[in-house]
Every structure is written in structure tokens, then in C-alpha cells.
Amino acid sequence: MEDVRGLRERKKAATKSALSQAALRLAMEKGSLDAVTADAIAAEAGVSTRTFHNYFPSKEEAFLYDFNELTGLLLAGLRERVAHQRVWDAFRDSCIALDLDNRFDLTQMQCREELIHNSPQLIKYQAGQFMELFKEALGIVADATGTDPQDMLPKLLLGNALIAMKTANEHWIANPAGRTLAEAITEAFALIDQGITGPTTTSHS
Helix, strand or coil, rough: HHHHHHHHHHHHHHHHHHHHHHHHHHHHHHCHHHHHHHHHHHHHCCCCCHHHHHCCCCCCHHCCCCHHHHHHHHHHHHHHHHHCHHHHHHHHHHHHHCHHHHHHCCHHHHHHHHHHCHHHHHHHHHHHHHHHHHHHHHHHHHHHCCCCCCCCCHHHHHHHHHHHCCCCCCHHHHCCCCCCCCHHHHHHHHHHCCCCCCCCCCCCC
């Protein structure tokens, strides 16, 4: 029975991934997800429109499905690492461990970011995803720092970590030459860790 359930879950995950990739391909071809229908996504993935709606309530959710999968991996990594690392380092290393630059094609990553930035609906949906990630991670950070989730410290720590992660990813996708995504993430976390509000240039009299 366990093997049957495991196979069923793997098949569901494979179908969701196929639908998500179909949504991305069609949005890249059309230049916008707004120009893509659920019917077209289903056809591209080789399933019925009914199957599409069994898995996703909207084309936006299908398009951003990978984010939910990566969130699960990030949270699992964070839970494991905070047991032996300070939270800031644990979050940085969990981001690096996602290995996004090897997991996804760079051209697709660049097109995906452009499509999101040009779509109010995708921006709104992704903001909701980040809020869900924040709520899930806040408890982990609070436990690791011995604070209450309602305290300012865990919220500030987590908020800055998420900003570092998002900024590093977007900056690297736009400027990938010369270094790895892991190096960009490391730099972003280091910049915040050392303090970015002090003087960064030498003043001239």
C-alpha cells in the first residue's frame, strides 16, 4: 500500500510539473501568460482541461508551481541546519542548496522573471507565495532564536533573509556572467550581515 501511495504521489507531482512547464513554454511563445488559456496549457501537456483544473485552480498557480516545490525544500533545509548553525547562515546555505542554476535552464529563468515582472496577476500571486513562506519559516526562526513569533527579532531576521535570497537570485539571473548563483547568494547575505547602512564610498572634499 505504501508503494502504491508513493507511486500515486510521484505521478501527481510529474503531472503538475508537466503542466507548469507547459504554462511557461506557452507564455514564452506568446510573450505573456495573459495570452495563454488553461485549455492550451492542458493540450500542451497532453492532458484534459478537467485534469488541469483538478491540479490547479488557475494558470498563475500552474506557472508558479515550482516556487511551492522549492519552498518545501528550503524549509526542510532550514529546519535541519538551524540545529547546528546560526539562523542567518542556515538560511543562506539552504538557499544555496536549492542549486537553482543547475536545476533550471538560465534562458527559461530569465524569461520567467521577465514574464512575472510584466504581469500584475503573477506579481500578486507570487507575493502571496512569499507570505506563505514567511509564515512557515517564522516559527522555525523563532524557535531557533528562542523568541516568540510575534517578536520583532525573528520577523526582521527572516525578512532580511528573504530579501537577500530574492535580490541575489534576481541580480544573478540578470547578470550571470563571471560567477555562480551560490557566490551571488553568499555576497548578498554577507552584505546584510556586515551592515549595508554605513558609508560605502570615500567622500571627496
